[in-house]
Amino acid sequence: xxxxxxxxxxxxxxxxxxxxxxxxxEDLAINGKEFKALVNENSGFKxxxxxxxxxxxxxxxxxxxxxxxxxxxxxxxxxxxxxxxGLYKARDWKSIQHIANKFPTEEMPLDGQLWGIAxxxxxxxxxxxxxxxxxxxxxxxxxxxxxxxxGKKHHFLGNASSVEAAGTIKTVNGKLKKxxxxxxxYFPTVDETNKFPEIFRQLGIDTKGASLEIKxxxxxxxxxxxxxxxxx
Amino acid sequence: MSEIELAKQLYASSPLNRFRIHxxxxxxxxxxSIDQKMNLLVFSxxxxxxxxxxxLCLTYTILWRDFNxxxxxxxxxxxxxxxxxxxxxxxxxNTGFYFDIxxxxxxxxxxxxxxxFNEFEIHVKEKKEFLNYLKFYGDVFFYYNERELIExxxxxxxxxxxxxxxxxxxxxxxxxxxxxxxxxxxxxxxxEKDNN
Numbered sequence: 001x002x003x004x005x006x007x008x009x010x011x012x013x014x015x016x017x018x019x020x021x022x023x024x025x026e027d028l029a030i031n032g033k034e035f036k037a038l039v040n041e042n043s044g045f046k047x048x049x050x051x052x053x054x055x056x057x058x059x060x061x062x063x064x065x066x067x068x069x070x071x072x073x074x075x076x077x078x079x080x081x082x083x084x085x086g087l088y089k090a091r092d093w094k095s096i097q098h099i100a101n102k103f104p105t106e107e108m109p110l111d112g113q114l115w116g117i118a119x120x121x122x123x124x125x126x127x128x129x130x131x132x133x134x135x136x137x138x139x140x141x142x143x144x145x146x147x148x149x150x151g152k153k154h155h156f157l158g159n160a161s162s163v164e165a166a167g168t169i170k171t172v173n174g175k176l177k178k179x180x181x182x183x184x185x186y187f188p189t190v191d192e193t194n195k196f197p198e199i200f201r202q203l204g205i206d207t208k209g210a211s212l213e214i215k216x217x218x219x220x221x222x223x224x225x226x227x228x229x230x231x232x
Numbered sequence: 233m234s235e236i237e238l239a240k241q242l243y244a245s246s247p248l249n250r251f252r253i254h255x256x257x258x259x260x261x262x263x264x265s266i267d268q269k270m271n272l273l274v275f276s277x278x279x280x281x282x283x284x285x286x287x288l289c290l291t292y293t294i295l296w297r298d299f300n301x302x303x304x305x306x307x308x309x310x311x312x313x314x315x316x317x318x319x320x321x322x323x324x325x326n327t328g329f330y331f332d333i334x335x336x337x338x339x340x341x342x343x344x345x346x347x348x349f350n351e352f353e354i355h356v357k358e359k360k361e362f363l364n365y366l367k368f369y370g371d372v373f374f375y376y377n378e379r380e381l382i383e384x385x386x387x388x389x390x391x392x393x394x395x396x397x398x399x400x401x402x403x404x405x406x407x408x409x410x411x412x413x414x415x416x417x418x419x420x421x422x423x424e425k426d427n428n
Contacts, residue, residue: 103323135247136388137283139326152281168283168326172387184323215325215372223322223372 023052023059031060038062043069054081058121093146096199098162099186101155106185112156118148123206124174125150133174139183141166142199154183165196176205179230180213190216190226197230208232233260235268239275248287249388261294266303269295274310277331282373285331289339290389293396296335301409305351307332308344312354318364330365330373338376341401342410349423363427371416 027048028036038044047069051059058064068075071084078084115138116128127133128150140150141157142164149157154166166186170178179200181193188196193214197207212228233241238260245254264272273295276288289296299307316329336344345366349359366374385393404410414422 131247132252134249134251134388136249136287136384138247139281139283170384170387177387182325184321184325187322187325215322217322221368223369225372227377 023056027060034062035060035065038065038069041069043072046072050075050081055085061121093144094202095144096164096195096202097192098144098164099166099188099192100162101158101160101185102187103155103185104160106155106160108160109153109156112153113151114149114157115151116149118150118203120148120204123204125171125176125205126174133171135169135171137168137170137178137180137182139167140169141183141186142203146203148200148203148205155185158186165192165199167193167196176200176207176210178211178213179207181215182213190214197232201232235264235272236275238264239272239279242288242292243276243280243284246284246287248284248291250291250390253291258292258294261292266298270299270303270307270310273307273332277311277328278315280328281326282328282331282334283326285328285335286384287388289331289335290385290393293393297396297400299400301404301407304336304344304404304409305347308336308348309351309353312362313358314362314365317361318368322369333374334376336410337374337413339381340397340404341413342404343413343419344410345419345423346411349427359427363423367420367424370419375413375416 027039039048044065047065048059050068050072051061051064055064068081075081075084115131118128119126125133125148131150135150138150139152139154139157140148141154142148143158144162144164146164150169151157158166163186165179166183166188167179167181168183169176169180179196181188181196193212197210197212200207207230210230212230214226214228216224216226218224238257242248242257245252245257261269261272273289276285280288311329311332314329316324316327333344336342348354348362354362385391405412
């Protein structure tokens with residue numbers, strides 16, 4: 001505890017004293033022994049500092065604290081937490097499939113919109129600035145770098161390139177309710193769509209209890225739908 | 233402000249759901265005449281995707297809940313000729329160009345097809361193209377799984393949305409404007425022979 005108090009003064013140089021004081025008081029009051037033990041270590045406290053400054057909502061997440069505390073040097077080399085996180089995610093992403101854009105030379109739509117790149121916390125999609133996190137069939141793509149982009153128009157979201165997954169999702173307060181392959185520009189096959197839940201899980205999204213809707217053309221060219229329940 | 237400007241503002245404020253109802257938008261919609269509401273809907277169906285139009289029509293039922301039979305028929309006629317045809321394939325899978333049909337057949341539960349195939353204002357060529365769309369894509373695009381509709385209203389919209397849907401269905405059926413929705417195969421049996 002003494003160590004924490006001493007280290008606390010170091011925070012003057014990092015970010016607003018009053019904000020820091022508020023964060024630390026709250027965190028120590030709310031969190032358990034494991035958190036207190038971690039921030040009592042030099043590297044753990046530095047990790048907390050980094051997160052409090054750059055990703056405040058993750059500053060008490062033990063997994064993230066541990067990860068950051070083990071990579072303090074790499075974070076400094078990368079030019080800060082945000083840049084390092086981008087590189088870390090890209091390096092860590094294990095590609096499952098590449099779905100080609102069926103109309104790659106088509107011009108970008110003027111009405112394409114990127115609402116945000118989803119951040120995931122405890123299996124849920126976090127609130128996106130002005131759009132919230134409750135969506136009824138909003139367009140998404142998952143890029144080959146493992147970014148879940150949400151917005152309008154798949155061609156625009158995927159930048160005409162190949163993607164891991166494309167379609168629409170339903171979410172309620174960030175909880176995933178449904179995934180569909182409803183994308184005209186990528187029109188994922190049945191086999192490709194069956195891999196969507198695994199791809200979402202790799203992003204850290206809780207898929208249990210959601211449904212997977214697959215649109216496909218039968219041999220006669222009729223559009224059909226099959227819906228599955230995701231149990232994992 | 234014109235109804236088209238309002239349509240654009242509503243789209244810019246999407247996603248629309250009960251958690252994001254803007255009182256000022258609602259007030260502006262309330263001030264529109266029936267014709268202006270219809271113009272707003274036609275503009276939105278022709279310019280925005282199907283998912284957005286679901287949000288629009290289920291968040292702001294005030295846009296259509298006072299329509300009479302003539303209004304519904306005019307709305308359908310305004311959507312012809314339909315820019316997105318069967319030939320476009322599934323590239324336009326999220327198009328709003330058939331949303332009037334989906335709203336009536338899939339959400340409200342009444343069938344506008346008898347009117348479309350018998351209406352002299354719709355060109356024969358348009359009817360054939362429409363039939364092709366119905367035949368190949370209608371089973372998916374013109375129906376809303378009932379269970380999913382219930383869950384979507386509970387999750388995203390006001391419970392009053394149910395009341396407006398049921399009341400409109402009752403009004404349309406009682407006044408013999410359209411028949412109740414029927415299955416996709418029944419539709420094809422009924423209209424394929426006469427329109428090929």
